[in-house]
């Protein structure tokens with residue numbers, strides 16, 4: 001699965017919000033890592049540990065105090081390019097319909113109207129929203145809005161998908177369908193995914209590797225390879241190895257949340 005050179009690598013990332021102010025927050029500490037083409041990486045850690053900060057920094061949305069990020073050896077200076085983000089709060093444009101929201105990035109790429117229409121409808125179907133393309137965000141449920149965000153990111157055909165809890169507002173059945181779809185597209189179109197989730201089960205089921213983070217300031221303390229072949233099915237969940245990975249992550253999180261309690265942070 002891994003290639004010789006990493007698709008993305010990042011070194012020594014430190015992010016401090018409100019630096020020098022009384023409300024300064026050291027959100028991310030010395031984060032380094034390498035991500036290879038075709039990998040599915042999940043980021044797991046206690047609430048508020050800096051997962052979104054790491055993902056947004058990898059996208060170039062947040063400028064770290066120290067450190068750098070490279071995609072294919074080129075330094076990341078901002079969002080876009082080979083990357084697309086699925087935001088936790090959907091970040092849809094309320095004045096645009098579902099179709100227009102999904103089409104937004106494609107219009108920026110200057111494609112023909114027919115190409116845009118085919119592409120947009122393909123991804124609207126993928127997320128199960130056919131028939132809703134003329135609706136506005138306020139006419140949709142939270143889960144539907146989240147699916148529009150997923151379709152919009154896939155439609156621009158990025159090499160790297162950065163997904164911030166992309167299934168959190170989606171009901172259980174749709175979530176399983178979406179998980180399968182994301183894995184299918186990932187293999188068919190050779191995507192690389194970096195994914196935040198609070199679900200240990202989802203992380204183990206989807207990932208080739210998992211970055212485990214500490215409580216704030218968030219550090220990547222473990223880079224856990226999930227050594228279970230794809231395609232993964234319901235039977236995968238019955239493997240002793242699967243249960244062992246889950247237990248290992250659960251114990252890590254329990255230890256971290258206990259530390260948070262002891263520090264009086266929750």
Ligand SMILES: Nc1ncnc2c1ncn2[C@@H]1O[C@H](COP(=O)(O)OP(=O)(O)OP(=O)(O)O)[C@@H](O)[C@H]1O
Pocket residue numbers: 017018025027045046047048049050051052053054216
């Ligand atoms: N713009 C900001 N200004 C100041 N502090 C911030 C800002 N964004 C995040 N933080 C703080 O930085 C820390 C890390 O936040 P972040 O959202 O990255 O954590 P997270 O692990 O993604 O959280 P969750 O699991 O709750 O989604 C938190 O203490 C948060 O309050």
